[in-house]
Amino acid sequence: MRQLFSEVYLVTNADKYKHYERWATANGFPAENVVNDGSTTPEDCLGAVADLExxxxxRRLQDDIMVIAGDMLCSDQNFDIAQVLRFFRSKPGDLAIYYVxxxxxxxxxxxxxxVCPDTHRITRFLEKPEEGLTASRLASVVFYCLRRVTLPRLSQFLALQSSAWDRALGRFWEWLINDEKVPVFGMKLPTGFQLIGQVGLSDYIQWLSRYAAKQEGTSGKPITCRTYARVGLMGNPSDGFHGKTIAMSISNFWAEVSMTETQTLVLLPHPLxxxxxxxxxxxxxxISQKExxxxxLRLLQxxxxxxxxxxxxxxxxxSKKNFTLKYDTNIPRQVGLAGSSAIVSATLKCLMKFYNITDHQDMPRAVQASFILNVETEELFITAGLQDRVVQVYEGLVYMDFSKDLMDEKGYGEYIPMDMTDLPQFWLAYLCDPSDSGRIHSNVRQRWLNGDTAVVQAMNSFAELTDQARSAFKCKDWSRLAQLMDQNFELRRSVYTDESLGPGNLKMVQIAIQFGSAVKLPGSGGAVVGLCLDSDRLMAMKQAFQEAGCVFCIIVPYDPSSASVQDSDLAP
Incomplete structure (x- = not known):
């Protein structure tokens, strides 16, 4: 760590100075960098700000500096302090470390x-506040980075204070942030902190043992997370065009990722x-020609x-710890059931658990969905929209509004979980060989960007159909929902054309129509989803699909509110 800093200084009082001088001599630390503040009793101590000043x-310091309390214990010493320095250098201000x-x-x-979640600027600092004064549970410790332009403010602050208590570093930051409005940013560390002076030997041993036990309890134990396939029931593909959609996660198909702490970081290829x-x-x-x-593996990486x-x-x-990552999936390839995003989503869930990243403070669910989309579009250049990622993060039956105003204001849309009780029996059919499923998105995006009236009106119509379908779900009006699903497909067909949809998709749609079932595409192509309210015709239709060489199944919705198996308990 010493190579990251030009100089390291240790400040102590006169009472303990000789101990630290002897320690420095024995350990190769420059004895001249042990600074004696001259105090011998609590009554004549200078205070932390005065010691720093x-x-x-x-030493006539004129550089940026890092300040760490010498009496601070850290429950996880494996975090990378270089990350702190990189983040500090990327921000136009000082830095204060915090933990939950x-x-x-x-x-x-x-x-x-x-802390502002968007800018990471600390908006308010409260030194040991009374209960109820703030809802925040983010605790700042004596672990700071100060820019050299801030250093003169230490003397300005000291001129205002008379007692050692008032010269505590917490009081300085309270004054600097709340009164002086100096930009100070916050960085979260994945650890807890204690102070030696606040615990006795028995407390110290117990505290370290508790964190050692916590590490042993997680070290070597696999973290396994599962993400389910999804079907778009209404509005797709308007999610990429500021539209509205309704989609549902299904437990028929899933992707599962397992992570185990190991010495080196390993990504295991899937044998198939x-x-x-x-x-x-x-x-x-x-195999290469077909698949x-x-x-x-590229999704994990x-x-x-x-x-x-x-x-x-x-x-x-x-934390500076490594892992071995492997995945498994039974989601059919290239049939528009969001198989790629399921692997990315399950991987993200594992990473968040492994590094203790929360979904309320660190990465809210709406941000997770956008993150998954960015992995695919920015890293792997996969053409995609937000719908799949939203429903795979929120799970269940989800209404999504991607209107431009919302996206511009928040960076994400409005995502509302819907009631899943007493749903009708949806079915799914997909091609065994989806190679002729068509180029679903064709030139529609470019036409939309060009302001093509037909495309713009179609996307608005998809949104209107979605709102009507939401009402049908609330009223459990399944006949109306079936009508809307048919309208969704016909609208999509008019915009994308039969040539773009491809003969495989059109063949499956035609089979469903022959048996009086509502039908539409659940994704980008290669599969169809439908709603048949006549159970006898449903069975006859199933046989017809199978005879046509398609795979047919009754959809089993995944309802997270009634799920009996937690991700962490899944078998690897």
Whole structure:
């Protein structure tokens, strides 16, 4: 760590100076960098700000500095301090480190910060506030980075204070942030903190043992997370055009990712989806021709890369620990059931659990959905919209509004989970060989960007159909919902054309129509989803699909509110 800093100084009082001087001599630390503040009793102590100012003045420091309390214990010493320095250098101001108070820790024992989630600027600093004064549980500790332009303010602050208590560093930051309005940013560390002076030996041993037990309890134990496939029931594909959609996660198909802490970071290829061994050159040729070259391994790698980038930009320091990551999936390839985003989503869930990233403070669910989309579009150049990622993060039956005003204002849309009780029986059919499923998006996006009247009106109509479908769900008017699903497909057909939809999709739609079932595309193509209210005709239709060489199944909705198995309990 020493190579990150030009000089390191230790400030102590006169009473303990000789101990630290002897320690410095024995450990190769420059003895001249141990600074004696001259105090011997609590009554004549200078206070932390005065001690800091003494070092700066006596050593004529004119550089940016980092300040860490010498009596601070950290429950996780594996975080990367270089991350702190990189984040500090990326911000136009000073930096204060914070952590989330543990259960039982009282806010009145710490400096408490309120942090803007978008800019990461600390909007308010409260030194050991009374209970009820703030709802924040973000505790600032004596771990700061100050820019050299801020250093003269230490002397200005000291001129206002008379007692050592008032010269505490927490009081300085309270004054600097609340009164002086100096820009100070916050960075979260993945750890808890204690002070040696506030605990006795027995407390110290117990505190370290508790965190050691916590680490042992998670170390080596796999974290396994599952994300389900989804079907778009209404409005798609307008999610990429400021429209509205309703989609549902289904438990028929899923992607599962497992993560175990290991010495090095390893991404394991899937034996089927990422083949590295073949029976022959002909076997390699046949598999490559049918499935292409893009398996799931690239999804894991892109998610990990983007996750580190996100945490670095958002001021979240990560523990320096590694893992082995592997995945499995039974979602059919290339039939528009969001198989790729399911792998990315499950990987993100594992990373968040592994690094203790919360979905309320660090990465809210709406932000998670946008993150997953960015992994695919920015890292892997996959054409996609937000719908799949939203429903896979929120799970269940979700109404989504992607209107331009919302997206411009918040960066994401309005996502509302819907009641899933007494749903009708939806069905799904998909092609065994989706190679002729058509180029679904065709030139529609360019036409929309050009302001093509037909495309713009169609996207507005998709939104209107979605609002009507939402009402049908509320009233449980399944006949009306079936009509709307048919209208959704016909509208899509008019905009994208039969040539773009492809013969495979049109063939499946025609089979459904023959049996009087509502039908539409649940995604980008290769599958159809439908609603048949006549159970006898449903069974006859199933047989017809199978005879046509399609796979047919009754949809089993995934309702997160009634799920009996938690992600962390899933078998790897």
């Amino acid at each position: 003494l070092v700066i003045r006596s 108070l543990e259960e039982g820790e009282r806010s009145c024992s710490r400096g408490i910060v309120e 989806n990422d083949p590295t061994e073949f029976g022959s050159l002909q076997d390699l040729h046949s 292409g070259y893009l398996g799931g 892109a998610t990990c890369k983007k996750f580190y980038q996100f945490c670095s930009e958002k001021g979240i320091a990560l």
